[in-house]
Amino acid sequence: MADQYNSTETxxxxxxxxxxxxxxxxxxxxxxxxxxxxxxxxxxxxVDLEYLKKATCCPRAGVWKSVDERVWLTLASYNLLQAEGxxxxxxxxxxxxxxxxxxxxxxxxxxxxxxKEINGYLAETHTHYNASIRVRHLLEVLYEExxxxxxxxxxxxxPIRVALHPGCHMRIFxxxxxxxxxxxxxxxxxxxxxxxEDEQMCCGLQANLADRQFATYERAKKKFDALKALNIDALxxxxxxxxxxxxxxxxxxxxxxxxxxxxxxxxxxxxxALSIGTSPDEFGMRYLRTAPVDSIIAKWxxxxx
Amino acid sequence: xxxxxxxxxxxxxxxPTTVKTQLIRHFSIGLLYPLNEEVMEYRRRxxxxxxxxxxxxxxxxAADIQTLIKAMKVDKKIGLDLDTMEYQY
Numbered sequence: 001m002a003d004q005y006n007s008t009e010t011x012x013x014x015x016x017x018x019x020x021x022x023x024x025x026x027x028x029x030x031x032x033x034x035x036x037x038x039x040x041x042x043x044x045x046x047v048d049l050e051y052l053k054k055a056t057c058c059p060r061a062g063v064w065k066s067v068d069e070r071v072w073l074t075l076a077s078y079n080l081l082q083a084e085g086x087x088x089x090x091x092x093x094x095x096x097x098x099x100x101x102x103x104x105x106x107x108x109x110x111x112x113x114x115x116k117e118i119n120g121y122l123a124e125t126h127t128h129y130n131a132s133i134r135v136r137h138l139l140e141v142l143y144e145e146x147x148x149x150x151x152x153x154x155x156x157x158x159p160i161r162v163a164l165h166p167g168c169h170m171r172i173f174x175x176x177x178x179x180x181x182x183x184x185x186x187x188x189x190x191x192x193x194x195x196x197e198d199e200q201m202c203c204g205l206q207a208n209l210a211d212r213q214f215a216t217y218e219r220a221k222k223k224f225d226a227l228k229a230l231n232i233d234a235l236x237x238x239x240x241x242x243x244x245x246x247x248x249x250x251x252x253x254x255x256x257x258x259x260x261x262x263x264x265x266x267x268x269x270x271x272x273a274l275s276i277g278t279s280p281d282e283f284g285m286r287y288l289r290t291a292p293v294d295s296i297i298a299k300w301x302x303x304x305x
Numbered sequence: 306x307x308x309x310x311x312x313x314x315x316x317x318x319x320x321p322t323t324v325k326t327q328l329i330r331h332f333s334i335g336l337l338y339p340l341n342e343e344v345m346e347y348r349r350r351x352x353x354x355x356x357x358x359x360x361x362x363x364x365x366x367a368a369d370i371q372t373l374i375k376a377m378k379v380d381k382k383i384g385l386d387l388d389t390m391e392y393q394y
Contacts, residue, residue: 023358025337028340028342028357029338029339029357032351033351035353036351053358054361054365055336055358055359055366056331056336056366056367057335057336067378067379067383068377070377071379081309087315121373124372125373149372175339209324212323258333282352284348284350284351284352284353287351288347
């Protein structure tokens with residue numbers, strides 16, 4: 001199988017676009033609007049997408065690499081083998097899940113001895129992983145396989161101004177291509193993407209494990225302060241881990257100091273869904289939000305009349 | 306080594322408090338966040354199956370995670386009794 005890959009996991013067989021969507025822990029519980037938008041929209045652009053069934057926590061490589069690397073590799077393999085069994089590659093939207101699964105998969109493909117060791121543990125659950133599949137980010141699937149030109153051709157821009165939060169793990173590759181994909185895709189879907197000084201600042205998720213005060217006030221709040229000054233309609237994300245941290249910080253800041261962060265945090269897939277005419281109610285856009293999305297929907301509806 | 310240093314004992318470092326609860330959830334349900342009736346209702350309204358096709362819908366996956374953790378003896382390493390879900394240190 002090794003000849004199907006190159007060093008950067010770029011698609012070498014463009015006809016193979018069958019994916020198992022890895023949901024992770026956060027999206028199905030806190031972001032059903034994102035899950036629904038992805039599952040409804042990508043197939044309309046020709047992506048063969050199914051759920052990765054029996055998914056468990058990715059797990060957090062940042063924690064397990066330092067405690068016991070075997071746990072990271074074994075539990076990641078347990079997730080990956082579910083897709084491998086269905087003859088599909090894995091697609092993830094969360095940057096954290098992507099990095100965990102991508103790096104585990106890469107390591108196991110390049111190290112047969114390690115793969116053998118991990119399969120020794122997996123045998124206890126009567127499962128086996130061959131490391132024969134790829135792990136791809138939602139952004140790679142949209143940008144490299146669907147393409148910005150096709151998206152532009154089949155969509156209509158949502159008339160809003162937004163800012164981006166890429167997240168630290170989006171910078172996994174030295175050439176920064178995921179960040180570029182995120183930026184170009186969003187630019188294709190909205191009127192204006194507004195840059196800001198703290199765009200690359202961490203959401204604070206990892207720091208939250210060690211120091212919640214620092215993560216909330218020195219990371220999330222600083223970001224929120226910068227965003228509030230921009231006079232924009234929404235903050236766009238793709239990472240469930242970052243959303244988890246932002247959602248937590250919004251609640252803590254409101255409770256502790258009465259701080260209001262009323263800027264909606266939305267997923268790129270929601271913009272994609274709206275841009276091709278999917279009604280917000282079809283993917284549950286109004287529910288479980290950190291801030292109401294009514295103003296975005298009103299602008300979208302006004303433009304569609 | 307124990308013959309040379311008979312009094313040496315392995316240092317048991319407890320898992321950070323912030324991680325302990327997460328690990329219990331991870332090993333109990335396979336994921337970090339539980340599913341409840343409110344979320345199921347919002348999932349319905351979003352056009353989704355109320356129970357996601359993750360370990361929430363396949364409890365055997367969580368059982369497999371416990372089996373794997375035991376196989377690697379990680380439960381002993383972090384001092385977590387997987388039967389009672391209580392930390393020993």
